[in-house]
Amino acid sequence: MPQPPTDYTDLAKRIRGWARELGFQQVGIAGVELDADEVHLLDWLAAGRHGEMAYMEKHGTRRSRPAELQPGTLRVISVRMDYLAADAREGWEVLGDASRAYVARYALGRDYHKLMRNRLQKLAERIAEAIGPFGYRAFVDSAPVLERALARDSGLGWIGKHTCLISREAGSWFFLGELYTDLPLPVDAPVGAHCGTCTRCIDICPTQAIVAPYQVDARRCISYLTIELSGPIPPELRRPIGNRIFGCDDCQLVCPWNKYARPTGESGFAVRHGLDDSALVDLFAWSEAEFGQRTEGSAIRRTGYTGWLRNIAVALGNAPHSPAIVAALEARRSHPSELVREHVAWALAEQAAKAAATTT
Template sequence: MTRHPAPGLKRRAPSDPRAIREEIRAEAQRLGFDAVGFAAAQAPPEQHDALAAFVHQGWHGDMDWLADDTETRANPARLWPRAGTLIALGMTYTPAHDPLAVLAQRDRAAIAVYAQGRDYHMVVKSRLKALGLWIWNRWGRELKVFVDTAPVMERPAAARAGLGWQGKHTNLVSRTHGSWLFLGEILTTLALPADEPERDHCGTCRACLDICPTGAFPAPGRLDARRCISYLTIEHAGPIPREFRAPIGNRIYGCDDCLAVCPWNKFAQTAREAAFAPRPGTAAPRLTDLAALDDAAFRRLFSGTAIKRSGRDRFVRNVAIALGNSADAQSLPAVRHLLDDTSPLVRGAAVWALMQLSPTAFREERERRRVAESDADVQAEWDAVPGTRKHAS
């Protein structure tokens, strides 16, 4: 969003920059933002260097958009050269419950905390627009708002503005809000003094690194997204690589492990924004119920949430993997049903799940289904499981 002053409309002339900064901070807090910080729009060169190294390693996986114009993505001033100040804003979504408790309920689905409420993009962006309109009306300066929808590296920007620091899990950590902050930004032509960046307070702690089920952190502060459960269950479009299926457990949308174990969370207050509270169908739903969702039912259940954006087939693929990890024979009917799904992505995951739950049922189904299957990826699932004819021959 860009705001321009209306022709002939008198605006309040900017006064002391520090006073303007504090007026904006107070208004942002009144609108519901829990963290507000200011930084120069121009980012340091090392921000681009870090992104370029990440892309060079191939750690971005299928997220090709991250590799597009890394110079602009790493530096907001290149995105909009007229910008003078970046305002970083955060809203806490700290859960009222232990988000890892559901991992022990293998017949239930673990959905990341951020996706359990209303889509945060809509909530945060509406507040950003309200704040932007207030700034425009008060000082008549152009501005743009962003919330995960443009090439702005949000976590480094928030760190530069003093909202926190990037922890060893690469997410933003705050001494006040722990690892639970939704982020958004405003770029403005106002020239305002920057806040002091927060120094790193992780110390020798490596809890977030050690808990990762798939070993997605090659080093502190480095993430190989190709191994990250959040990436695999949300961004990755194809079959989930076999080596990661068992470690995924019952995590069907995102993963909270590295966030939830951060010691700084003990200082975080439960989210005050009602829109971030879990909605029906998102707090530990039964896997078998989710496996029965067709596209229309999926859209109805997750309307207004971030989950809807992933699409039904990718979501049910994840559900099938979780069913295979449930060790629950009562899941077999749901898995058998998914073998007839119209989506090859879902069928392939169901083949793997069937073998995990019952090798006998797998052999029975394979006898009649392998020959009729037309999709190469699904055929490979029937052939790749130890104990089938291909492996026995």
């Protein structure tokens, strides 16, 4: 016996309820027209602002045309999951202590990719239980998807001048995920932008990576330099990195809308291994085996062990002079990786200059 026609308005309401039950704080539904965003993306790529992230251009227009990535896509269900850990040391405090390591707040706990993708799969299964088989595909920062543009169009927030998505109710400390679907669900209305004349994110950026409102040059961004970049960090950008060893949150820490951010209730995002408040010399002493064990199930794995040492060496060079830091760097002076050796040599020179300055 054929199933009765689906009431898609009612289904959309039920999808929101199921999403909340699965741990998502917000859900919205968008269409797939991203023409203006495609122009912005192509201009950004043409300017070379993606740096070494060749994957940003190799997918062509599939990033801005959902139906090319997943044939049959009519709607995108966007979800938000808050990640700010209640037990983490306050960000500005860590940044203000140059002997400690700053790790981007999103990477302090469990890697979000698998966790959110599993939840999205469960959401799809609940939809299928209600209406029968349908076409879908789940994404969590894992494919050519313009997730912020889709989240904006689904009413989850607006894209700020730092290019992060901002919610009036929740700030910007959250992850995004998408469920591409062939269901003709009713779409939500986008919300207006509320950055106004504020330029705090632009002004605070340590490397001036936000070259204009809504335009980030990844080649200068600390998140790119400490995670995506595989080679040496440009010498002129090393001092501005400070003690940021994995990612950067300055533009979010300064954003006034984050006064509305709420700590996550997701236990998987709780701080692991004290990474919210670790001494640089302690992390620099990790062996490759320790790095593998302590970053298991963590987004930090993406930088790799040599990238980890490279980043910490820069931070140690930026730290106040101390014999302990010099000893830690000397212990890595002959590291097998040329990348590590180069950054250690730079850091030792920085430490020597600081020592000389204190004796004159």
